[in-house]
Each structure stands twice: as C-alpha cells, then as structure tokens.
Amino acid sequence: DAGVIQSPRHEVTEMGQEVTLRCKLISGHNSLFWYRQTMMRGLELLIYFNNNVPIDDSGMPEDRFSAKMPNASFSTLKIQPSEPRDSAVYFCASSLSSGPYDTQYFGPGTRLTVL
C-alpha cells in the first residue's frame, strides 16, 4: 500500500498568492483529516471529512481556507489569499472509518512557507 500521498512536499509562495495542497487517501479509507503543525500551536485539526462530507470544520482558521473532496480518494486544501502566518507544515491523514478505534494514517506533510 502506498500510504497517504501529499503534494507538493514543499511550497514557497508570496503573500497574497493562492496555494493548493493535495492529498490522496489510502485506498478503501473513507475518513480524511487535515492538520496544521506549527511550533507555537502544535498539531491543530483543521477539518474532517467522512464519506466526502465535511463533519467538523471548526478548526478552519478563516474564510481564506477551504477544503474539498471532489471524490472519495482525493482532497484539496486551498488558501486564498495566503499570508505569512499560514506558514506551517500541513498534514493530511486518513482512516478506514469514523469509528473511535480506527487508526489515522498520516501523509509526509507539505511544508508551506509564505514570504
């Protein structure tokens, strides 16, 4: 199994530009999570999908952030316009289902730098 795939691995952009992060779930998984990791705030859940439907988006910082699942195996996280404070490592994770015992499998992350 290829595991959770994220692209790009690194992204450097300038303030005001649109950024799109991509994630491919593990085949057969139906829950998808986006996290953000910074030194100051640690790991924060941004949004959580189950069966392509957003379940909890309370962690999305503001309207500049949006996430979609156009199909069952793929998700995008978009930031428009980007700001320097968005610089962080963004992880996606997938799990087999939304059950409390299911393990979340993480991708390698996208390191975003906004200048």
Add this chain to the structure above:
Amino acid sequence: GDSVTQMEGPVTLSEEAFLTINCTYTATGYPSLFWYVQYPGEGLQLLLKATKADDKGSNKGFEATYRKETTSFHLEKGSVQVSDSAVYFCALRPNQAGTALIFGKGTTLSVSS
C-alpha cells in the same frame, strides 16, 4: 472538552537509558488512546494504541498501559537507542463515531551515544 496533557520536553537521555514520557487525559467515557512518533522531516506514525482500560499497547520495545483510574497512558521503553530520537505525541479519540484525534503538544526525545 476532551484534552491531552504531555510532559514538556526536551527529554535528553543516553543510549540504553530507561524512558518514561508522561501523558494524562481528560475525556468523558472511554476514549481510545494512541502514541504517535514523528521522526525529523516526516509525518506522524502510529507507535501503539489501546482501546479500553487496562489494555497495554506495545511496539518496537515501547509500551503504554491504559489506566482509567489515573487517566494516564504513559509511554515507556526499557533501553532507548539513538534511532529513537524523535517527537512523541500522545492522543485520544473520543468513544463516539465521527470524531477526530485530539493530540498533546508533543515531547521531543534526544538520545545520545
């Protein structure tokens, strides 16, 4: 709300030393408990988990026991190696469908030879 508290790091040990990283949680009901490890430049990997009270999770020489009476899930290893240097995250997942992991802030472990 539910939360996880980990001991702050960094933890610095010599090779073959005994490791304990403390983790306590606050949750209603019986959450599942997890330890994840993050090696430099990588994503998080599941290290071990326990889904009910008194369960012991173990992997790669690491162990943690789900203690409901003390709401704890401390991570231990009898003899650490340089390759264990990483950030360790304790996490819980509430015992209800449709919930995500709640993470502690992570503890950095540095092992020297």
